Amino acid sequence: xxxxxxxALASGPEVGLDQVLASREARASWQEKCLNQHPKGSLIALxxxxxxxxxxxxxxxKIFALAQADLEASLQAAGLTYQSTAMxxxxxxxxxxxxxxxAGNQVKKLTMELENQLPLARLYDLDVLVNHAGQVQxxxxxxxxxxxxxxxVCGQDAKACGxxxxxxLSIIRQAMVKLIEKDGRLANVExx
Numbered sequence: 001x002x003x004x005x006x007x008a009l010a011s012g013p014e015v016g017l018d019q020v021l022a023s024r025e026a027r028a029s030w031q032e033k034c035l036n037q038h039p040k041g042s043l044i045a046l047x048x049x050x051x052x053x054x055x056x057x058x059x060x061x062k063i064f065a066l067a068q069a070d071l072e073a074s075l076q077a078a079g080l081t082y083q084s085t086a087m088x089x090x091x092x093x094x095x096x097x098x099x100x101x102x103a104g105n106q107v108k109k110l111t112m113e114l115e116n117q118l119p120l121a122r123l124y125d126l127d128v129l130v131n132h133a134g135q136v137q138x139x140x141x142x143x144x145x146x147x148x149x150x151x152x153v154c155g156q157d158a159k160a161c162g163x164x165x166x167x168x169l170s171i172i173r174q175a176m177v178k179l180i181e182k183d184g185r186l187a188n189v190e191x192x
Contacts, residue, residue: 001187005059005177006170009050012057013091020055023092031129032136034085034099039131042107043085044098046071047125049149051162051172055093059186064094066185067124074114075100080107104130108139112146120183122152123176152176 027045035043048064075082075098082100100107111126128139141148151161152175161167180186 001181002174002177005180006173008057008059009173009176010052010054012054012060014053015055015092016053020092023090027095028136030086031097034097035129035131035136036134038099039134040101041131042100042102042104043129044071044082044100044107044111045125045127045129046096046098047093047127049123049125049158050093051176052169056089056091061089061094062186063120063123063180064096066120066183068096070114070118070121070124071098071111071126074110078106078110080110104128104137104139105144108144112141112144115149118183119179120185122149122179152179 031043031045035041046064046067048060048067050060054060072082080100080102082098085097085099087096088094108128111128115121115124115126130137130139147157149158150156151158151167153167153171154161156166
């Protein structure tokens with residue numbers, strides 16, 4: 001099964017940095033419009049932390065579906081009302097956006113709990129954004145006294161390892177597969 005997951009993570013259309021940056025820019029523009037229309041709400045941008053040039057395929061879509069289900073279950077368990085405002089299935093990775101009728105601090109705490117709760121949630125990227133005096137503000141883990149997300153391989157700051165390309169892609173994918181297997185919910189799912 002490990003080899004199947006490794007093969008699946010490497011299979012699919014490859015995207016370049018220009019595509020990723022263009023997608024990020026389009027997402028930021030959309031988020032700003034959404035929060036300007038709903039200045040009292042908190043916006044959750046759900047994406048996945050998928051390392052390498054392949055950002056979307058069948059396995060990634062299945063992980064994303066679990067991420068959506070986990071997030072929605074957490075919101076419902078907390079009694080928070082929300083609406084799913086948009087979803088995009090892009091080559092640069094799937095994205096979904098949730099407008100939550102709650103304070104950003106409460107929503108960020110909920111997303112951090114989710115990210116820390118499940119093995120597979122380490123692959124979830126849950127950004128919480130708010131409209132602060134007409135400006136979009138992303139709430140960070142550090143705003144709540146938490147450390148930045150750690151590297152899947154060495155446990156150091158994930159962004160620092162990513163920027164320096166400290167680890168070989170194959171080693172990172174192996175760490176991703178360990179999370180998938182530890183979670184167990186994809187054990188009986190076809191990976192092609």
